[in-house]
Amino acid sequence: MCNEVIQVDVIIPTQTKYLDLIGSIGEHIAKDLDDFSGDREALAYHLNLVLTEATTNAIKHATLTTPKDTVRITIHIQDNELNIKVYDHGQGFDLETVPLPDFDQPKESGMGLYFIRTLMDSVSYTKQADCNVLEIIKYL
Amino acid sequence: MKLNLEKMNGCSVIFIQEERIDAHNSGELKEYILHMIEQGEVNIIVQLECVRFIDSSGLGALLSGYKHAAAKSGKLSLACCKPQVLSMFELTRLNRVFEIYADLSEAFENEA
Numbered sequence: 001m002c003n004e005v006i007q008v009d010v011i012i013p014t015q016t017k018y019l020d021l022i023g024s025i026g027e028h029i030a031k032d033l034d035d036f037s038g039d040r041e042a043l044a045y046h047l048n049l050v051l052t053e054a055t056t057n058a059i060k061h062a063t064l065t066t067p068k069d070t071v072r073i074t075i076h077i078q079d080n081e082l083n084i085k086v087y088d089h090g091q092g093f094d095l096e097t098v099p100l101p102d103f104d105q106p107k108e109s110g111m112g113l114y115f116i117r118t119l120m121d122s123v124s125y126t127k128q129a130d131c132n133v134l135e136i137i138k139y140l
Numbered sequence: 141m142k143l144n145l146e147k148m149n150g151c152s153v154i155f156i157q158e159e160r161i162d163a164h165n166s167g168e169l170k171e172y173i174l175h176m177i178e179q180g181e182v183n184i185i186v187q188l189e190c191v192r193f194i195d196s197s198g199l200g201a202l203l204s205g206y207k208h209a210a211a212k213s214g215k216l217s218l219a220c221c222k223p224q225v226l227s228m229f230e231l232t233r234l235n236r237v238f239e240i241y242a243d244l245s246e247a248f249e250n251e252a
Contacts, residue, residue, distance in 0.1 A: 016162070019163060041224070048193060049195060056195070106233070106234060107203075108204050115196060
């Protein structure tokens with residue numbers, strides 16, 4: 001059981017130099033979680049990766065439309081549920097139409113969402129009035 | 141992207157000197173490898189001992205190098221992957237594409 005409540009709320013410029021910072025936050029959270037009985041090193045890598053991929057997507061979407069935009073990332077842990085939300089202000093996309101990678105003819109792009117979907121328990125992308133939200137849930 | 145290039149046993153060995161390959165530096169790595177291939181250096185080994193994190197863009201940069209080297213009858217192989225980096229190649233089945241060697245000696249035995 002993880003009985004802690006953790007809330008992190010970060011806003012960064014849409015610049016890839018901040019990916020290390022965002023990924024590291026996830027990695028540190030995984031390493032410092034009390035009462036986590038799973039593979040802590042694997043969780044640390046996976047949170048680093050998922051936060052990096054989700055933030056990269058948000059930066060790419062924003063850079064195309066409004067280069068001086070920001071990306072907001074929230075991480076909330078409560079009652080064994082880790083919830084990540086990444087807010088972007090780009091045009092958005094339809095998560096359901098993003099295909100699985102073709103493993104027999106691998107391409108250089110398109111693996112980021114596959115990582116998020118494979119390593120986490122639930123992923124959704126919703127368009128709201130003034131932004132889009134990628135919501136990722138992992139049960140600890 | 142901090143890296144060193146050394147010619148060893150007929151191969152061009154790229155020693156990545158970063159702990160992290162992500163969308164911030166993978167574009168630079170991709171361009172560097174493509175430039176090498178354009179210059180005729182098509183037998184490449186990427187030594188990943190320092191790398192403890194790679195994302196999808198990093199995998200993409202290496203895959204790009206692999207494809208361009210293969211198109212010129214060369215090869216891009218990998219060596220010294222840490223277990224969690226290796227797991228990213230396994231998750232994407234790219235371990236079936238790349239030759240991944242435990243160390244440079246093994247790489248030279250097979251590639252040089």
